[in-house]
Amino acid sequence: MTATAPARRPRPASARRPRGAAAPWLLMAPFLAMFALVFVAPVGYAVYQSLITVRRRGLFGEDGRETAFAGLENYRIALENDAFTASIGRVLLFGAVQVPVMLALALLLALLLESASAAWPGLFRALYFLPYGVPGVVASLLWGFLYVPGLSPLVDVAALVGLEVDPLGPGTVLWSIANIVTWQFAGYNMVVLIAQLKSIPRELYEAARIDGAGPVQTARRVQLPLIRPALVLTAVFSIIGTLQLFVEPLVLAQFTPNIDSGYTPNLGAYGSAFTDNQYNVAAAQSVLVALAAFALSFSFLALVHRMGRNR
Amino acid sequence: MTAPAPARPAAAPEDSGARRRPRPAGPKARTKILVTAVLAVAAVYFLVPVYWVFVAATKSTPDLFGTFGFAPAEWNLGANLHQVLSSNDGIFLRWSLNSLLYSVVGGLGATLLSAAAGYAMAVYDFRGRRLLFGVILGGVMIPGTATALPLFLLFSQIGLADTYWAVLLPGLVSPFGLYLCRIYAEASVPASVIESGRVDGAGELRIFFAFGLRMMTPALVTVFLFQLVAIWNNYFLPLVMLADERLYPITLGLVTWQSYQGRDTDMYMQVVVGSMLSVVPLAAAILVLQRFWRGGLTEGAVKG
Numbered sequence: 001m002t003a004t005a006p007a008r009r010p011r012p013a014s015a016r017r018p019r020g021a022a023a024p025w026l027l028m029a030p031f032l033a034m035f036a037l038v039f040v041a042p043v044g045y046a047v048y049q050s051l052i053t054v055r056r057r058g059l060f061g062e063d064g065r066e067t068a069f070a071g072l073e074n075y076r077i078a079l080e081n082d083a084f085t086a087s088i089g090r091v092l093l094f095g096a097v098q099v100p101v102m103l104a105l106a107l108l109l110a111l112l113l114e115s116a117s118a119a120w121p122g123l124f125r126a127l128y129f130l131p132y133g134v135p136g137v138v139a140s141l142l143w144g145f146l147y148v149p150g151l152s153p154l155v156d157v158a159a160l161v162g163l164e165v166d167p168l169g170p171g172t173v174l175w176s177i178a179n180i181v182t183w184q185f186a187g188y189n190m191v192v193l194i195a196q197l198k199s200i201p202r203e204l205y206e207a208a209r210i211d212g213a214g215p216v217q218t219a220r221r222v223q224l225p226l227i228r229p230a231l232v233l234t235a236v237f238s239i240i241g242t243l244q245l246f247v248e249p250l251v252l253a254q255f256t257p258n259i260d261s262g263y264t265p266n267l268g269a270y271g272s273a274f275t276d277n278q279y280n281v282a283a284a285q286s287v288l289v290a291l292a293a294f295a296l297s298f299s300f301l302a303l304v305h306r307m308g309r310n311r
Numbered sequence: 312m313t314a315p316a317p318a319r320p321a322a323a324p325e326d327s328g329a330r331r332r333p334r335p336a337g338p339k340a341r342t343k344i345l346v347t348a349v350l351a352v353a354a355v356y357f358l359v360p361v362y363w364v365f366v367a368a369t370k371s372t373p374d375l376f377g378t379f380g381f382a383p384a385e386w387n388l389g390a391n392l393h394q395v396l397s398s399n400d401g402i403f404l405r406w407s408l409n410s411l412l413y414s415v416v417g418g419l420g421a422t423l424l425s426a427a428a429g430y431a432m433a434v435y436d437f438r439g440r441r442l443l444f445g446v447i448l449g450g451v452m453i454p455g456t457a458t459a460l461p462l463f464l465l466f467s468q469i470g471l472a473d474t475y476w477a478v479l480l481p482g483l484v485s486p487f488g489l490y491l492c493r494i495y496a497e498a499s500v501p502a503s504v505i506e507s508g509r510v511d512g513a514g515e516l517r518i519f520f521a522f523g524l525r526m527m528t529p530a531l532v533t534v535f536l537f538q539l540v541a542i543w544n545n546y547f548l549p550l551v552m553l554a555d556e557r558l559y560p561i562t563l564g565l566v567t568w569q570s571y572q573g574r575d576t577d578m579y580m581q582v583v584v585g586s587m588l589s590v591v592p593l594a595a596a597i598l599v600l601q602r603f604w605r606g607g608l609t610e611g612a613v614k615g
Contacts, residue, residue, distance in 0.1 A: 021437070023431070023435065023515030023516065024431035024432070024434075024435035024437050025431075025437075026515075026516060027427040027428060027430060027431035027515075027516070027519060028427065028428040028431045028432070028443075030423075030424050030427065030428075031424040031425065031427065031428035031484070031489060032428070032443075034424060034480065034483050034484045035447060035450065035484050035486070037480065038458065038462060038480060038481045038483075038484050039450045039453065039458060039484065039486075041461075041462075041465055042458040042459075042461035042462040042465060043453065043457075043458060043461070045461040045464065045465055046457065046458070046460065046461035049461060049464065105353075109350070109353055112346050112349060112350055113350070115346065117339075117342045117343045117345075117346040117347075118343075118346050118347060118350060119343060119346075119347040119350075120347075124350045124353075124354055126597070126598050127354045127357055127358060128353065128354070128357050129597060130357060130358075130361070130594055130597055130598070131357055131361075132540070132597065133540055133544075133593035133594055133596065133597040134361075134544075134590055134593065134594070135543065135544040135546070135561070135562045135589065135593075136544055136546060136562075137544075137546050137562040137563075137565055137566055138562070138565065138586045138589050138590060139360070141565065141569060141582060141586050142360035142361070142363065142364050142586060143360055145363070145364075145367070145583065146359070146360060146363060146380075150376060151375070151376060151380065152380065153363065153379055153380025153381045154359075154380075156379060156380065183356070183357065183360070186357075187357065236452075240452065240454055243454065244454045244455070244456045246456060246546075246547055247546045247547070250566070251566060251569065254569050254570060254572070266456050266547075269456075269460065270460075270551075273460055279460075279464065282460055283460065283461060286456070286457045286460050286461070287457070289454060289456070289457055290453055290454055290457040293452065293453075293454050293457075294452060297452060
């Protein structure tokens, strides 16, 4: 994460004094304790759980349970489960389409709002940001209602102009989910981009204008290169978010039979743990999702880094 | 926001910044109309579901299915509200209070913890600082859903699962909050202030509470709002942790109601009105507070 690696700054001169050597640790203790409890311990525990297997002794488990080291057995079970690998493929396809569309929309809105040509930019910015404050559950419910035939005014309007749409059909429901995610987070990403657009020094705009650049050229040659860190940051967060997809398909599954219980990797892991009582396989699935998020984020960062050097 | 921060980070933009900066090109009337039209179309997209739920919540159940969704029908909001708020001994109100408790207490706690740790990392030079900071930032990259299941297994072993603590404790940690606090403290807490505090004989903790916290106020507002919304919107963690319906936040309660609606069409209206009610507080908060957000977002995006 280039964006989260701040450059080294000169420390205050007083910092190297031996006096108050315990102070930083006192100040950090509450955070570190909670971080250990809710981040380090669960990650360690998930890895441990994913490497063991619990066997019941006796015909009905009446003789107690025993724990054995299973190696990568749980990972094998998880990866040989066709529904799970299919769900990974599904979210990758989803992300390959949804993330660029959402970021393009966020970028377009940010550039338009920051251009001289926008009326009421403050009002529009607030309206676009509004969905970020709507819980994912509620956003999914609202769009779910707007997708249901017989209830949805959108389907009615489409029928008026002769279009027959079924947002909950087997081929379309994935993109209906993509719409919900885009609706929720485009405005948030837009705000991140605007924040960095505002930090571009005005001299650069003047120089571009003197060189005869129009708004489109200014956007391409001045604004886009300078907001790269913000674009990278929003892309990485979006990639992590895509692999976590859970609430939207869960809620929409109540409206349509075209979403099954293992539609996304997270739904699958949740089902393994609480429906099938296979905690160890669920742990392996969680670790795989986290690893995929890491791998994708880092390959994306590496790609961006290489493209930046080849310029 | 009248914090006596002498050196605001350059990255935190003022709200009026847009108006001060000269525009890259002279605006022409026709472009302005075109751009504004595009922005208005986008606004319609972002507002449609919200508009729909406010209209739908005023209808009766037959009208919900029988009339055009975007047009109002006979006014039935009062009866709907009564139905939602009295259903199951007023459980919706309880869910709302739970959401409020989880997000406000979690948000305040996370802010204080992040502030203390971020300040310490910015002001003191100590062994292992870089390593520690790197590990904590790694936490930003770990999907919250990946830690929820093992955290549930851990919490059930120590008897915390299915209690208020199960949702409150994880809300107290915000790696992103620590990151914001650290870079903000580096830019806005001058060494001279700490030095003069020491000369006056104040202890290090006292200096943090008396000066550090106050100088970091703008960053603290951002961290608090981030965490408040994140906890309010969270669904997966409470789903995994809670079995007792009375401990549910709104998000979990609404999905429970939604799962009944196949059996009972009146439940549709309850879910619609419940959704409408849950949009109101955060939508209002966002419209009022959105200018505070941008400062913090900038730090995350721009520094580095």
